[in-house]
Amino acid sequence: MRYAMAIDTRKCVGCSDCVVACQTENNVPIGFCRDWVSETVDGTYPNVSIELRSERCNHCDNSPCVRCCPTGASHFEDGGIVLVTHNKCIGCGACIESCPYEARYSHPDGYVDKCTFCIHRVRKGEKPACVSVCPTSCMYFGDLEDPNSEIVNVLKNRKFKALAPEAGTKPQIFYLV
Amino acid sequence: MCISKYLIAKLKCYMKTRRDFIKISALGAGTLALGAGISRYTFGSTVLDDLLAMTGGGKEKLHRYPTYCEVCFWKCAGWAHVTEDGNIKKITGNYDDPQCNGKLCPRGTGGVGMYNDPDRLKTPLLRVIKDGKQTYREASWDEALDFVATKMSDMKAKYGPESMALFMHGSPANYLTHLMKAYGTGNMAAPSFAQCRGARDVGFEATFGESVSSPEVTDIRDTRCLVLIGSHIGENMHNGQVQEMSQAIDNGAVIITVDPRLSTAASKSKYWLPIKPSTDIALLLAWIHVLIYDDLYNKEYVAANAEGLEELKAHVVSFTPEWAYGITTLKPDLIRSTAREMANAAPSTIIHPGRHTAWYGDDVQRTRAIAILNALLGSWGNRGGIFFKEGIKIPEFPHPEYPKPAWTWKDLLNGNYPLANEAPTNLVIEASSPAGGQEAKIKGWVVAGTNLVSTVPLKEQFKKALQSLDLLIVVDTMPMEITGYADVVLPECTYLERYDDIRTTAHREPTLGLRMPAVDPKNQTKPAWWIAKQLGERLGLAAFFNYKEYTEVLDWQLKQVGSSLAEMQRIGVKKIARKTSPYIEPGTPHIFKTASGKIQLFSHELAAAGFDPMPLFTKHPEPEEGFYRLIYGRAPMHTFSRTANNPNLVALMPENSVWVNPQVAGIWGFKKDQYVWLKNQDGEISKFPVKVRLTERIRWDSVYIVHGFGHHHKPLHLAYGRGANDTEMITNVMIDPIMGGTGMRGNFITFIKDDPRKETES
Amino acid sequence: MKEELFVSGRNIPNIDPYLHIWHWQIPIYLFLGGLAAGILFLAGVYTILGKEKEMPATVKWAPFLVPFALIIGLFMLFLDLKHKMYFWQLYTTIRLESPMGWGAWVLMIMTPISIIWSASYIREVFPNWDWKFKFLYTFEAWVIRNRWYIAWPMAIYAVILGIYTGILLSAFNARPLWNTTILGPLFLVSGMSTGAACIILMSKSHEERRIISRLDLLFIVVELFFITHMIMGFLAGSEVQINAANLFLGGQFTVPFFVFVILLGLIFPAILEVLELIGYKMPIIIPAVFILFGGLIFRFIMVEAGQITRYLY
């Protein structure tokens, strides 16, 4: 099993529903976030293009955050999901410094928090909150090792990229372009 | 943060006259949450057990209650999930609801913030004079309701019931309309007409005999070509349309967007036509020209269903793409190739009718041109075009007949705006102040669910009316600006804390939707149905409110259509099978709801009323040197001003910015995110500074801001002082002579780099 | 024009500043670690060389600072933790890949060694010192007898500690400015240099100061060489690394870096030391203080600037 996400930048409208949904689903305190939306505008009027991306932890295969964690709080779960065990985390910040995507933040309660791929929902067979709410249905979540999954299907048929692959982390969020 | 110093800039002199604007914060301490600004971001950091959520989540027991969303008027049905200790944890969509398909938009998902907002109105408030100063005092409901009823009875005795008007929007409208009709007035106005979709509806009614309603009956899901004239779907977050546009993208539909700004939709389009603002009619006429003269229109459909083609053909003969080029700045071959795309996909082509169409005062004519294009392509009544809606009618709960008012808003028209089929707000506002030596005809207002101050332009007119009103009652959930003018403020509970009328949507399939309380109302707040009933009883109109609880009404109504309250409480949404075809059946002639039963390419109705029977381009003024046209629109995570203080949504977008092309910014020497003030052609200066967004997404001759920001009412702790208010800058309004819509895009602004109030202030 | 912005989520005050997670505690921690490494290394080496008599400050007096430096350093690390109640978790796991964990363990070993080392000299400093218990006297005697053997692991561990202070940063590939293997040796020599400066400050023997000064000069030259090498390496690297180097070459850290670190922290004391060596009378304390100051600023700058450099946004 290898969970991953594919996000269609051609459909995303940057509405940030994924951000609010994550916030309410996962009790992310207001003022913090596990996912966010970025907009890149390229070109000169009137030849301008926009790329909108909903971003979060990439649940990297080669994840520096797990490697650098002194206590083992950051660890892998089944399906390659990278998690932080809150009561093992000492809040040293090493993982925050180690993540090229800046996907982690320091929770006001002290521990480090980040996207969990909504493992509590996924284990029940539901989709992550952000995926299930997205009005444009531009997010696909699933198992890369299941050849019949929707995500494998869209990745087979579309061009895609990952963010900062040069950082060598083997990110598992793919952007369909 | 440098902004804080501007935030404390004092607000002066709203009304020097009788009715002072009162900051509700002037109230006794303790009623409103203290602390402002950034620190408040952490509000609501419900330290719920995150671990639980992570390791199974099942331990957190949630109970769900059906609701439909009130954060905008799309009314998506969903579920409010309540924790065991009575907190609303989240709101999710109802998968059985075709209006949302189980997915709310960000505003709906963030609707919990409406409930949690610590700045909410909490108790009824009465305007009193204390130490020679006007202020509010908390009152009990009995006291407040008695006061309102006494006042309204006095008004009825003194000036007649017609002297009262109701301004309303959203769910509370129904109960208060019922109350006001029972009371004896017919003066109800909603901003959704003159400030919003009125022009579109009138334009489509004049052409097809009916409008495209809300939710719009555009078959975007199945379209092959979607043409957006300004409609910024994706920022305009009307859920169903956004979802369907995404499906259209998946289906490879061609999208053509006409917008002076690279809207999100434009960025997803095959063609972006960055039109010079205010010149859309020229483009539309040129498209009509190409369709007719290049023989691209749907001849069969037009022959069968439309009348007036010959007149139209003659009318557009000179409106060539070359002609339009000079006006719109759009290249002729672009106009031709886009017309061809539309024709290729026809009849599965939609020229989107738009929704907020109060642009330039010739808006009925522009939407007429849009309607005519749809007619030429044969999209009305075809798959992938515009379909026929079907809804379900719920009978009214039995009540005595309403008294007949001696006069209504129609008598205020004086021959103006002949096609206005709803009351234009501005007409009613105007009739509320004395004119030409005559007493004002309207003496009292009830305002429910609309923040007129940031919704309706022409604030001079508004202020004049306020000065002469005898009574102003505001029913709201939040201390919005309008509450600061009220004699009585009646706090409604939010949609998550109440029953409301059954949602009966007419769309692809008829549905019923229930809203029920997920939690008890906070503080002293009450639902609008209760407020209306209480006032009715006190006004001697008990017969009109012949029930104890609104659940009786709902259950009775639902049973009339084969459901029940108990069933709806369980399922939330009930779909009902369609009985009629959504499209024109091949071979059967369709009767349109126009006088002649045919599509009116040439409008006899308009001709008879003395207007151009076919749309004509009129030139609108352009900005002078150093000024830029102010255009405005939506951000996907906010609804007008109603979400401006919603903690969840403010966290997503705390303020608006003014979009400026980098070339223009270069002339002004602007840096990214610099704060500036706006000044319009009439010397009106924005109350607060606004951030400059340098972006290639906009033309050189225009600037753009998102509507709904720049609040000046301090009790709105999160919204206060953030960004610029477009309504404030809209002092030039071009009224549509056909239906009274307020065209709001004829305003030009320039920039002020230093605090314009600094010298005068100290 | 290219425009990059956050539509939502990240553009909120609590997020970006919080990503900048390391504040003043970490540079102090690194500084003290380097200083301790420098002192212990020199103490070890001169013990191995059998020069205890000639180099009393190096071998005896300066090491007294080390336990304090290390304990304060650990305390700094503790202060940096945001979830302090769970501090003990650091010592329930050994994670060799984690530089944080590594550091915690190296300090765990270094601190007792340094304490034992100093303890064995304590009665030379305070002749009236009384160990109270017999076994302590026995232990002291054992340590004194085996100093030469203890000096070996101490010097080696000191090198590890010194390198570690650089590796703590260079392990983070995500920060292009730190993503260079030279940071380990660079921080090591820099630590040696600050250690040497301490010794110079504490030494009363002209000869000892001269020896350490000369060594320090060598450290400074090597350090300058490493810094040049580091910047050249960045300039030859990827775009993000070029951006990182540019922070020092015209970017926002240029002035503090060149003025405080290079000029005042390295070149100026080097010149003074050279002058001293060739016979000019110099107040010896000046170059030493500048070196310490430069070393501290250097760590502040590297930690601060490193957190600005990113792959994205």
Ligand SMILES: Nc1nc2c(c(=O)[nH]1)N[C@H]1C(S)=C(S)[C@@H](COP(=O)(O)OP(=O)(O)OC[C@H]3O[C@@H](n4cnc5c(=O)[nH]c(N)nc54)[C@H](O)[C@@H]3O)O[C@H]1N2
């Ligand atoms: N998120 C969110 N969604 C909403 C709402 C909300 O408050 N928030 N409100 C809802 C309501 S009630 C309404 S009525 C709709 C309104 O939504 P729409 O009907 O889509 O609004 P428009 O009037 O088209 O205005 C916005 C667009 O018009 C462009 N524009 C400005 N001037 C011109 C011009 O001269 N010509 C052309 N072609 N384009 C121009 C602007 O650049 C902007 O992109 O949105 C609905 N959806």
Ligand SMILES: Nc1nc2c(c(=O)[nH]1)N[C@H]1C(S)=C(S)[C@@H](COP(=O)(O)OP(=O)(O)OC[C@H]3O[C@@H](n4cnc5c(=O)[nH]c(N)nc54)[C@H](O)[C@@H]3O)O[C@H]1N2
């Ligand atoms: N300048 C400018 N003006 C515009 C527009 C624009 O784009 N620019 N858009 C126009 C359009 S399209 C429209 S549709 C109108 C919309 O105009 P409005 O409907 O007036 O919009 P809001 O500003 O959201 O005001 C809604 C009010 O209802 C209150 N409210 C929210 N929920 C409830 C509730 O459950 N009960 C009660 N009693 N009150 C509630 C809110 O607190 C707020 O005071 O604005 C129009 N005016």
Ligand code: SF4
């Ligand atoms: S919810 Fe979907 S469309 Fe909206 S920003 Fe997130 S990914 Fe994009």
Ligand code: SF4
């Ligand atoms: S994105 Fe960052 S936090 Fe997530 S697995 Fe990769 S390195 Fe770790």
Ligand code: SF4
């Ligand atoms: S902050 Fe917590 S999760 Fe991150 S590295 Fe330190 S202990 Fe591990």
Ligand code: SF4
């Ligand atoms: S997968 Fe879950 S935790 Fe991760 S961003 Fe989406 S909603 Fe948040």
Ligand code: SF4
């Ligand atoms: S579109 Fe969004 S705000 Fe409007 S009703 Fe639906 S969920 Fe609510």
Ligand SMILES: [Mo]
């Ligand atoms: Mo509207």
